[in-house]
Structures are given as structure tokens and as C-alpha cells.
Amino acid sequence: MLTPSALHQLQAIVGETRVKTDADSLKTWGVDWTKHFTPAASAIVFPATTEEVQAIVRLANVEKFALVPSGGRTGLSAGAVAASGEVVISFDRMNKVLEFHAADRLVRVQAGVVTEQLQQYADEQDLYYPVDFASAGSSQIGGNIGTNAGGIKVIRYGMTRNWVLGLTVVTGKGDILRLNKGMIKNATGYDLRHLFIGAEGTLGFVTEAEIKLERKPRNLKVMVLGTPDFASVMNILSTFQAQLDLTAFEFFSELAVQCVTASGDVARPFPEATPFYALLEFEALSEAMEEQAMALFEHCVEQGWVVNGVMSQNETQLQNLWRLREDISETIAKYTPYKNDISVLISRVPAFIADIDAIVTENYPDFDVVWFGHIGDGNLHLNILKPADLSKDEFFAKCQVVNKQVFETVQKYDGSISAEHGVGMTKKPYLGYSRSPEEIAYLKAIKQVFDPNNVVNPGKIFDLDA
């Protein structure tokens, strides 16, 4: 816990008004979107510079208190939750775009820049930041880097990792490192930048990043296709991917469409209800490409893989079709879903889904399951809905049991127990299903290299051996 002396020293570093200890602040900045843990932060500090972050980390090493990084607090694995009296470092004040190099399409930003703010900045330069997901309006770049955020455009543009050409970090020991400095090519020893990406703040804190931007996509078209079974979704993927550079390939089940359309804001794409839907997006760089897409659609219909489908004819239609996919999380929230974010090789998805469906159906025949996900990346979101007659605690307790079987299945298929949400605290007990004991031993040894006193985000991803 934080001593009064340490608190004074924190105030000396960032200024008295930039350390908050009132109950409201502790509650607000002490958690992310995960609701399983009770916030119990000791203080929230709001540094403005890398040097202030360094001073805080050094103080933590001397005074032996723990630090939790806090960005947009949209995490889904409790990676940014302060549940054990930690001091929270909020990056809310480090929200500036620092530098832009046009010839490199490279922008240097502070860690607290919001994803949407970066997207807009790119747009103003007539460029594009392609990492996008539902929480882009709140999530911060530092948090995206900490979890190597993915989202809906990964099939074309890759994960956050692909866009990070440089990082400034403060390590757990309190060193400032400038990693890779924005270069595309740099073969001078181990690339520590990639070690920090996805480390969830357990090796140190990202304070600045050099981010590559891309040319804007042109004339995007979205198709939503209704399919009779899941195998057809896979056939549609391989058919279209062989001919077109897809910028997205998503899928969702009929129950997801029912949830989204029930709100009344979004219409069904076509009258027929089908068990599954594929949403695909591509750049129609020429009329020929649009015609090619229509020919592929017709081929899929002839093969019996598609029952009906639509293609957007303008930007409004495109946005409305996307809502069928993007509104799922929000509209199922009222059913208190138990969420899993898992991935396997694309070729293993059909067998994997069948196995998981069998587990859920056998154990909980009265549970509704909403499937959706980034199928073009092998990333599935499994959402088990709470039956109305079950209490929240009973429901989560039952889900914990099924969890083990889900993760055993993930392991059987050489998959990941967390595709894009990170490990944090919620997946920590299950890390061994995706990483071997030897690997985990190396992770812990690396943590000790960068953070020998275990002050930066301790107890996330794994617990160090006593």
C-alpha cells in the first residue's frame, strides 16, 4: 500500500492536482470493462511526459508500491484493473500527436491518444489508420499496443503490431528506451519493440509510439450473404479470397441478427433467415472488380452455399450492413453474456465449432449461444447468454465449468485462449492451455529482467513464483 510519504512524492512529480484519491476517481480509473473484480486503487496519477512516468516508476521501485497502467479502460480481461491497492497511472493527459513525417507516412503519438483521434488525424493527412474495432472511440493507443489489439480489418491490415514502427517505453526498472525509432528496416539485435507489444504493461509502460499510416481504402463494398450451414461460410471465404483482396471477412449466427434487429434500428439484410451469415468487404478498384464480385456471388448461390445476399450500393448502405456485425456486442449485453475470445487455424474452425457446440449443448441445453467473429483470421467470439431465470452468480459459476472444457478443446486444436483481448487476470488461470510450462518459465524470467521488483502491473498474465 501507498505510504503518506510516497503519496507526497507522487504529488511532487506530477503536481498536487494530478494525483487523485477520492472514492469516485479510484472507482473510475481503477477498472476496465471487465466487471468481475472490485476496484481497490490507492491513487490515480496523471503524468504528462515520459520523464514523469519514469520518475513514478523509479519511486515505485524505491517505495515498493505496485503500478497499473490505465488507458481507455475498454479492456475485457482485467489487464488494467487495480484490485490490490495499486497506484494507477492514467495516460489521459498524454494525448498529443507529436510529429508527422509525410514521406514515411509516419506519425509519432503519445500513449494516451484515443484510437479514433488517430484515425481522424490520419484522415486529415489523406491517410488511414486501419486498426479498428467497436471501442475505437475510447480505447487509447497505449492500451492497443499493450494487448496488440486486432479488430475487424485484420485480414487485410494485420494486428496493431504491424503498424508500430517505434516505441518509447519506461521499463519496470525505470529505464527509458527508444525502440526501433520508426524504421522499417533495422537488423541490430533483438527487437524489444515486439516484446513490449502485447505485454499488457507487465514489462514497463509505453509512453510514445511511432505509427505507420496507410493510403485510404477506395470505393469499399460490403456484401452480406445468408448461408445454410457453417461449412458454406468457409467455402465463401476461400472462393472470394482467391480472387479479391478482402478488407474484412466476418461471420455471425441467426441469433445475433435477431438480437441486433430486435432493437428496431437495423433491418434484416434480406427476408430469409439463415443459420449463418458472412459479411465481406473489399475495395472495388475498378468496375471489373465489382463485376467479378457479383460473379463470385452467383457461383456461391449455384453451389448452394448462399441462400440470398446483398451488396452495398452507397456509403449509407455499407454502414447499415456493418451494423449487423458491429452492434452485436452492445445488443447482447442485456443478456449478460459469458464471452470467450478464442482462435484456431482457419482450416480447423469447422471441426472446432462443432466440438464447442456439442459441449455447450450437452452441458447446458437451455443456454443460448451467439457465435460471431473474425472468421478470416480464425478468431471466434463465443457468447453464452444468461437464461432469464438464472441469477448472475449461478450463471457465471456454470460458465466457469464449461470454460475448462472450451479451453481443453482450444488446446486440442493448438489454438489460443485469448485471440485479441489479452490475458490480464480473467484468463490467467488458463494460460497453460495455450503456452507450455517451458514457455511460461521464459515469460517469467523475461519479466524479471525488465521488472526485478515486480512493480509494473504485477499479477497480470501470470503470477511470479513466490
Added chain:
Amino acid sequence: MLTPSALHQLQAIVGETRVKTDADSLKTWGVDWTKHFTPAASAIVFPATTEEVQAIVRLANVEKFALVPSGGRTGLSAGAVAASGEVVISFDRMNKVLEFHAADRLVRVQAGVVTEQLQQYADEQDLYYPVDFASAGSSQIGGNIGTNAGGIKVIRYGMTRNWVLGLTVVTGKGDILRLNKGMIKNATGYDLRHLFIGAEGTLGFVTEAEIKLERKPRNLKVMVLGTPDFASVMNILSTFQAQLDLTAFEFFSELAVQCVTASGDVARPFPEATPFYALLEFEALSEAMEEQAMALFEHCVEQGWVVNGVMSQNETQLQNLWRLREDISETIAKYTPYKNDISVLISRVPAFIADIDAIVTENYPDFDVVWFGHIGDGNLHLNILKPADLSKDEFFAKCQVVNKQVFETVQKYDGSISAEHGVGMTKKPYLGYSRSPEEIAYLKAIKQVFDPNNVVNPGKIFDLDA
């Protein structure tokens, strides 16, 4: 050095005929393309499986001998040279394609698969492996991963790193780790895969890799444009990049063209000799794109950035235009060039080149300099040619002096002293120009986590403190 007992144990692991100690073999497998070091290997072993590699590494830990990995031996920084009595592990027998997942466009290969072999395998699946460079006919995937090889298509497809979705490695301690298992999305703690990519075998040895393939490029077109000055090269880059997705953007100087055309096999692209040339490549996915490229070309001529230029009309012309760039290394070899492989941000290239030119001109007015490189990635190859009247030793001694000034300039521009060739032994004394003392201390600490007895490729990248 290797004891007779250790030699017998090596023979027991891989079979007697798979350990070579004759002088010819020691000389052949003891070096890469770097010629500054005298090979002095103790033995060459040829394992066939990951388990055999593990047994060798474990033996090295017990018997205290050092190991050097050996792939296609095309390295340019002595990363695979055995100059101190090491045992060389050759991956020549681990040359099999193991598995292919069509839906994932994913291939699993052994480390000894030759780059060109992988390119051909991809071609047979109607797919494409986009990492390409002059030594693709000899270099092995394991070596490419060890140095994070780049090459001529980085502007569109990125480095080797971008295509590695999984690695099987044997660490310096002798553990087998399967890292990331081919997944696109996997947020389960530190991504050790990326730590091994570019580590030059100093943390352990890559034995297998899961490699992502891409759709084949269609209707590639190459333009070669003659420019009056270097600033025009940069203007051409930004003009074309704003409109087209370039698959390559290279530059070279007039002296390079003179060397290549002197052989008589390759013709000048057009009659005019100009100080610099830009070579750009793009996919003409439609006739409109080809017209757009012509319009951009005309715009560049109007602006005075281009004196003359050509565009390939068929595959033969495309190959011939590429030879103007790809034959440079080979044709300047007879001038015993002193090579540097450096990178800076693209926006800093013009000032950087001017500084380097001034240094070379001032110190060595009689030295010829051939510039070429992957300008679209900020990667420059500086080649100083040996004057005929200077001995090789005198010449290299003089270059060592200029080296220091070149690297000071790299540091001034926040650049890299090795863009794509690695550090090995040749760049080891200069690592501090690209990485800070704090960073280097972390590199060494990480080395000790994976290789506490310093048996895998010791003395490469850095020397551990005594």
C-alpha cells in the same frame, strides 16, 4: 574446443557420417559470404530433426562447447562464421516442406528449406512467398528468420517477420518451444516468436517455421526513370505512392548502371545517362491503373523530375529492367567494394545521403561510390569501390576509418547501422551507434535467460561481459 568424447557423442546423436571434420568441410561450412574472418570450426554436424538439434544443444551445455548455426551461408555480417573452434550445426538436411493448410494459406517448413524452394512451393499452390532478394537461390528460411531478411519487395510486403506465423525453436538451454503455432491472433503473453526473429541464432536455433503465403501478384509492371538529382527520386516516390500500391521502389546511381551494362548482357533502359535512376513496380489490376501510371510519369516529366523513362510491356522486358538493379552487387564485386547497409527514415534520406557523400568525398576524393538501395524503405546500400592501385588491406584499413564517420552520421539521423544484414561480427563494434547502453544491457540479460552457458552462437551481435 571439442573433446574426442564430445565428438563421439555428436556422432551418436546424428550418425557417424553426419559429422564432418575434414579440412574442406570445415572451410566450406565454417563461413558465410563475409570474407574478413578465417574459418576455424571444430566439426560440422548435420541433424535431421528438432530432437537431434535439441540433443546437440544439450550436449554442448554439458560438454561446454560452442555452436554456430549454418544455413545457406549467404550472410554478409559473419553471423554464421565459426572463427573460434565452434561446432557448426548445418540445416542442409532439414530441407522439407512438412504441411500445408490451404484455407490458412499456411505452410510449415523445416529451417533448411531454401528461399527459392519455398517460392516454388508457393507457386505450385497458386500462391506467393513475397520475401525475395538476390541470394534467394541459396539462402535458407532459418537464416532469413535469424536476420529478419528484407529484400526488394518490403515496401509492399514487409520483412520476413511479417510472414512468420509460428516457430519451433531449440533454446540455448535446450528446451523445445513451439511459438504461436501459425495463428494470426494470439494475445497470450509475450510473443517470443518475434524475439527469435532477427536474433541471429544467439538465443537458440529455429528448426521449423509456419509461413504465411499470399495471393500471386497480377500483371506486374516495372518502370525505370532517369532523374537529374536525388531530390527528384524522392518526389517520384511520393507522387506514385499516393496513387498506386507499389510492390517495389528502388534507386541506383549512374555508376551502378555503368557497372551493370559494362558486362554487355544488360542494355541501358534509354540513351540518356542521368545521375540517378528510380525503378518502381506495381500491379496493373486494370487498364485504368496502367493509364494512371502513365499520367503520373508525364506529371513527373513536366515537373522536371524525370529526364526519360520506360515501362515494361511484357515479362521479358520486366526481367531485363530488374537486372539493372539486381545485377549491381555481382558486377561491382570485382572492384572489392566496401559495403554498408544502413537505414534512416525516408524523409531524412536526402540530407543523410548529402552528409555521407561529403564525408567520402572529403576523406577519399579518389574513391568511387556506388549508391543503390530500397529507397521506399529508407534502406541504402553504400558501396565504396577499391581504386585499382590500392592493396585490399590498405583499402579496408582506410574504409574502417570512414566507417566511424558513417556510423556517427547514422546515429545523428536516428538510423540503423544494419538495415537487413544483421550485426554478426562485422557490425558488433558499432552496435552502440544504433542501440543505447541501456538497451544493450537488456539484450545481454535476455541472452542469459535463454542461453545461460553461452553456447549458441556466442560472440555474435555483442560480447557478454566477462
